Amino acid sequence: MTSANLTRDETAARSNVIRLEAVEVELDLRNARDLTTQTFPTTATLTFDATADATWIDFIGASVDGVTVNGAPREVDWDGSRIRIEGLAEHNVVSVRAHGRYSTSGEGLHRFRDPVDGEVYLYTQYEPADSRRVYPVFEQPDMKARWRFTVDAPDAWQVLSGGMETGREALPDGVRVAFAETLPVSSYITAVAAGPYHRVDGVWEGGDRVVPLGVLCRASLAVHLDADEILDITRRGLQFFEEAFAYPYPWGKYDQIFVPEYNLGAMENPGLVTFTEGYVFRGASTAAQHEGRANTILHEMAHMWFGDLVTMRWWDDLWLKESFADFMGAHTAVAAGGYPDAWVTFASRRKGWAYVQDQLPTTHPIVADIPDLEAAKLNFDGITYAKGASVLKQLVAFVGEDAFFRGAQRYFADHAFGNTTLPDLLSALEAESGRDLTAWSRAWLQTSGLSEIAVERDDVNGLVLTQTDPRPHRLTCGLFSVTGDRLVRQGDVEVEVVDARTPLGRVSADGIDLVLPNVDDSTYAKVRLDARSTDVASDHLSSIDDPVARAVIWAALWNATRDGDLPVTRFVAVVSRHATHEPNVALLADALAHTHAAIGHYAAADARDALAGAWVETCWNALWAAQPGSDAQLAWARALGAAAGRSAGKADEMHAILARTAPAPDGLALDPELRWAWLIALAATGHASTEDADAELAADPSAQGHVAHRTALAARPDAAVRVSAWRAAWEDESLTNDHLAATIAGARAGDRRDLVADLDDDYFARIRPAWASRSIEIARRLVVGLFPSSGSLDDVDGWLAENDDAPAALRRLVIEQRDGLARDLRVRAAQPVAP
The missing domain is CATH 1.10.390.10 (Neutral Protease Domain 2)
Structure with a gap:
């Protein structure tokens, strides 16, 4: 284990002898616009009490230039991760001058150049332990401190941190911005952002307080930023949480910034919440996307109490x-x-x-x-x-x-x-x-695994609820009967269960066509439908009024498919029959995504091409039949883009629509996001050229366009192209996190494993060195994204046997990928033989 991988025991020992009070950070980011400059000056001054003579301070960067302890210079003792400090007094002020590295992996201080206008943007992302990539710290959550930041940056930039800005001082080549001292927080939720961000201001009036609100994004995305909706959700959330938690929002201001090349959905830095730019919708967006963004905003806001305050x-x-x-x-x-x-x-x-x-x-x-x-x-x-x-x-x-x-x-x-x-x-x-x-x-909380619950129809005992891996559940079973052409809920049975078998109060199964355990989704368990209920759901699923009940049934059918109990052909038939009638766009989108996964992962090899071709036809027909401009139309258009990467049945028609030589369906917003999705799919089947991709990039020269263009070029179904992309993913360390993901996506596009199958041995030779030399985020993307989906477990089993001393986190990733492959092979083998 390297010294960068901090352990629970050693950090607990450190916090037992160090009582941290305050940290002052000075960052000089004035050189950030010069992309040839890879480092920035950083200074941290830590004030703390100690009951031990020595400790260490965490820092991963380019250099440690000086250390003073209680005013006296000390020789630098730094191993690349830890700065050793000795000769501590009861009360200490330790100052460390260093140089950090700008990041392109989304870890630490990420630097991004917008290809639209050439502007440079910075933001930090730390969880769980990357603040040490930006300033020297005690990198563990139980060493909270009051933080005070001073940031030097170019003139006219927005400069933000968790605290309120308290002053600006002009410098010869920039500006120095000071921020108010924070209340006690852990290092991983401190934050800085800087750049020519577009900003929209607002306020929330909470009782006798006025909380300043800010919504920010890159200048080139400003036209797409629906700040009013974001501010409305923010005000609603702050009002709700203050009342529900009976504790005033403690962090002063509430800025929310949407940042490029972000590895997460969002991060709860108090006073400066960061979000992926994926929540700034550049084109058409469904109600489910807006709900998802609102959910994330409220999720991060809950952290202001759960996680930040406590x-x-x-x-x-x-x-x-x-x-x-x-x-x-x-x-x-x-x-x-x-x-x-x-x-x-x-x-x-x-x-x-x-x-x-x-x-x-x-x-x-x-x-x-x-x-x-x-x-x-x-x-x-x-x-x-x-x-x-x-x-x-x-x-x-x-x-x-x-x-x-x-x-x-x-x-x-x-x-x-x-x-x-x-x-x-x-x-x-x-x-x-x-x-x-x-x-x-x-x-x-202290066990793992999940129960599988089902209801048996017993001639003697009536309906009997069964569960594997028994746990205590309080749940409701819904009873449905077919009435005309609809499934109508006839009643419910509420029950508390503990045992493997629980009779449902001698409820008669007469006239009950579908029994749905956990009909209101109140407990956590995998639902298995009995054979009669499965048949009835297959025929009448979309006629059920209750969307939660439909969600539980959709999930049950999908889980049965993943387990090999429901044939892929039957699942695809259910989706093809009912998805066009599903009014909840989130359920619709999930059903479409699951169908794509089922065909790619679980269909028998000799049936996959026919299924893929039929599914493209289904998506095409549903797209044209959908209500113009509806969420359903957009969902089917996106599903068509995914399906067309595997089957070229509608490639000519899609290419003509993109070229505007044929009309698109009425009301379809053929925005850049959808155009790129279709173009990448066409590239994967050889129906879009380099010239097509270049023309699309000329029309959409945004950062997102450049990422998609990279995927489209790498997706061309030529072995030399795919192998080149595969090798670039491993070897080109200039790739940013998003460009790496785009390269991997191209190399794997269209499930064309045959184009990279010769590289399986190379994969297993590379993963351990990559884990040792690359950041965890980049290494994880490589290990997961390029795992060989072969027809055998022999190679991965051999690597696991020969690498039992590999880092536990790396072995976990490989074991999980092995399990996915084993499931694929097992479920494919369980598919019925075609007549």
């Missing part, structure tokens, strides 16, 4: 912020955000993510064992976020919503600006609800 002690308890924020994002979108179907989307998307993650061999409890930072980096997953949120939804039902929020209020009041672990939260909830949560916590 922070987990170490990454084992990452769920203390992420599970809660994921739950609160959906809850608040329904309660105050104006999106009443947010739980429908949650049932389909977030839970679907959790179910996939929880069936991997690397699954873990919500309260995880995280021994080091590499493990922490990979734990931002479907368990910590979506399963945790699902379990919290059940907890709210278990203790009652009022008691849950009173418990949260007690938790914030008791631990404001501190660090906590699981017992701290449970004790607050127990005190307000009067319920002992020990057994609940043990069953849901």
Whole structure:
């Protein structure tokens, strides 16, 4: 293990002997516009008490230029990750002068040049431990400090940090901006952004306070920034959270900045929340996209309390912020955000993510064992976020919503600006609800895996609910009958279950055509439909009025397909029949995406081409039949773009529409995002040329256009082109994070494994050196994105056997990819033989 990979034990030992008070940071970013300059001066002054003679300060950068301890210069003792400090007094002021490196990986201080106008933009991203790439710090969440930032930058730039700006001083070649001291926060949620960002201001009046609001993006995206909608959601959220948590928003201002080449959806830096530019919609956008953005805004806002005000002690308890924020994002979108179907989307998307993650061999409890930072980096997953949120939804039902929020209020009041672990939260909830949560916590937070629930039709006992891996559930079973051409809900059975088999009160199955366990999606479990219910759902799914019930059925059918229990051909037939009648665009988009995945991953080899061709026809016909300008029309257009990368059945027609030699469907917004998606698909089948891609880039010279252009060129179905892209991904370290992703996407486009199959041995030879030499984010993209989807497990099994001493985080990624391949092979083998 390198010294950069901090462990839980050593950081706990450090915080036991160091009491951090304050950190002052000075950054000089005046050279940022000169892309030949790779470093920037950075100085940190840390004030702390110590009960030990020595410690270390974390810094990963270009150089450490000077260290003073209590006013006395010291010899620099730095190994590239840790600065060793000795001779500490009871009270200490340590100043470190250094040079950091500008980042192009989205980790640390990321620098981006906009190809539209040549302007340079900077922003920071730290979680879990990358503030040490920008300034010397104690890089662990349980060492909070008051922070004061001073940033030198070019004139006329927006310069931001978590605190309010307090002053500007002119410099000979720029400006010095000072910021107010923050309240105590952990290093990973400090933040800086600088550049000629476009800004829209607003305010929120909370009682007798006025909170300044800001929404920012690159200047070239300003025309697309719907700031009014973003500010409206922000005001709604702040009002809701202050009342729900009975604790005033503590961070002064609330800036939200949409930044380029971002690795995440968003990050909860108090006072300066960062978001991916994907939430600035450059063209047509569906209601589901707006709901998703609102959910993310509210998720990050919940962190102002869960995570920022009260922070987990170490990454084992990452769920203390992420599970809660994921739950609160959906809850608040329904309660105050104006999106009443947010739980429908949650049932389909977030839970679907959790179910996939929880069936991997690397699954873990919500309260995880995280021994080091590499493990922490990979734990931002479907368990910590979506399963945790699902379990919290059940907890709210278990203790009652009022008691849950009173418990949260007690938790914030008791631990404001501190660090906590699981017992701290449970004790607050127990005190307000009067319920002992020990057994609940043990069953849901401290175990891994998921139950599979089903209902059997028993001639003697009536309906019997069964579950594998038994856990306590409070759930509702919906009973449906076919009436005319519709499935109508006839009643519900509410039940608390613990055992593997639970009779449903001798409810008769007579006249019940479909039994739907977890009809309201209140618990966390994989639903399995009985044979009769599956048949009825296949015929009548779209006739069910309740969107949550439809979401549960869509998920059950998809999970059955992933498990090899429902043939791919039948799943595709269900989607083809019912997706055109699905009014919820999030459910529609998920069904379309699942169909694409089913054909690519799970269809039998001898049936895949025919299925892919039929699916392109389905998408094409549905696109033309959809209501002009509707969300459904856009969803089908996007699905066609995905499907056309695998089958060229409509390539000529699509190319003609792009060339404007044939009309597009009425109302279809053929914006740059959709045009690029279609063009990349055509390139993957050899129906779009380099000249086509160049012409599209000329029409859309944006940053997004340059990324898409790179993918289109790499996607051409020529072995030399694909191999060149594959090698560039590994070897060209000048590629930014987004350009790397684009290169990988091109190399893998259209599932043309035959074009890169000879590189399997090279992949396994490269992954360990890449893990050692590249950042975790870049290495992760390489390991996952270029994993060989071969017809055998022999190569990956051989690598795992020969590399049992490889870093645990790397082995986890490879094991997960192996599991995905094993599922592909297993489900393909289970497909019925065509007559």
